[in-house]
Amino acid sequence: MRCIAVDDEKWALDLLVDNIRHVPYLELVARCKNARDASESLHAGKIDLIFTDVQMPGLNGLQFIQTLPEPPMVILVTAYEQYALEGFNLSVVDYLVKPVALERFIKACNKAKLLFDMRTEKSTKAVSIPDHIFINVEYSLVKIIFDDITHVEGLKDYIKIHLSSASKPILTRMSMKAMEEKLSPSKFIRIHKSFIVAVDKVTSIKRDFVCIHETEIPVGESFKESIKLITGNRK
Structure with a gap:
């Protein structure tokens, strides 16, 4: 799955990127420090999954998701628990609270992979058109x-x-x-x-x-x- 990582703090972004590299079915396409960078990455090519922080300068993570007409799957990675309800109302795949243990991160990724496989299978099923x-x-x-x-x-x-x-x-x-x-x-x-x-x-x-x-x-x-x-x- 093609993914991007979004966080305005360098150390947090580095850790997120390192966790992504531990998941063999994830392909990191871009690391972004704000919503603008993330938007540019989305326009540059197909993205299946977004890992994003919530509190960021300019558009925060939740606002960024709401600007997307057809958002990819999203996993929120944040230091704050109070955004969980709003996040799930936006149909995020999972909500991770920093610091995130690697096993918890992989569990969230597995949820996204299961959903991705289900959607792919559904979209690739040949529609039988009678001749x-x-x-x-x-x-x-x-x-x-x-x-x-x-x-x-x-x-x-x-x-x-x-x-x-x-x-x-x-x-x-x-x-x-x-x-x-x-x-x-x-x-x-x-x-x-x-x-x-x-x-x-x-x-x-x-x-x-x-x-x-x-x-x-x-x-x-x-x-x-x-x-x-x-x-x-x-x-």
Whole structure:
């Protein structure tokens, strides 16, 4: 975990830095003597954990934490016990009172490491994004791969799904709205009340038509802005 140490007293900062060096999973990125130095370190790169004193000139440690829109994890290291409640109200990981024994310091770091691992595991879990749907076609469920779709055509209570791999479209009872909700908006654009096109299948664009090879698909008057999304020209 990347961390910074903040304390206005040199001897206290030296001791804090020495304790950090005893914890193998901590990487000390910067030692800071005030909140301004700490802010500069936060802007310079990603920081996972802040060790900070409370009483410092200018912004104190608690005030400094409150200025951060998305603060990293924080462990307060201070000579004063009276700030503990305020500190925990700011969701600090732990509150250490100087002088801090090394075993107590490591215990606080272990709490931060456990929280860090939990957050990392949660954020790195792959979100399963489906690449297909199953639709009802004549009493059967047919698998449709999204990347195979060239465009979707609406016909009252039915839709036609046109595929690259088939010469004939697939007809199913479904509304355009229901189908649109199943398609990724980054890959499919509605260009008409009756047509949705796959952006990467568009081969050319005319004034009032989008072309997928030889197929011309009309652009509805109220969907003209969609052309900008297809071309990437949003101005």
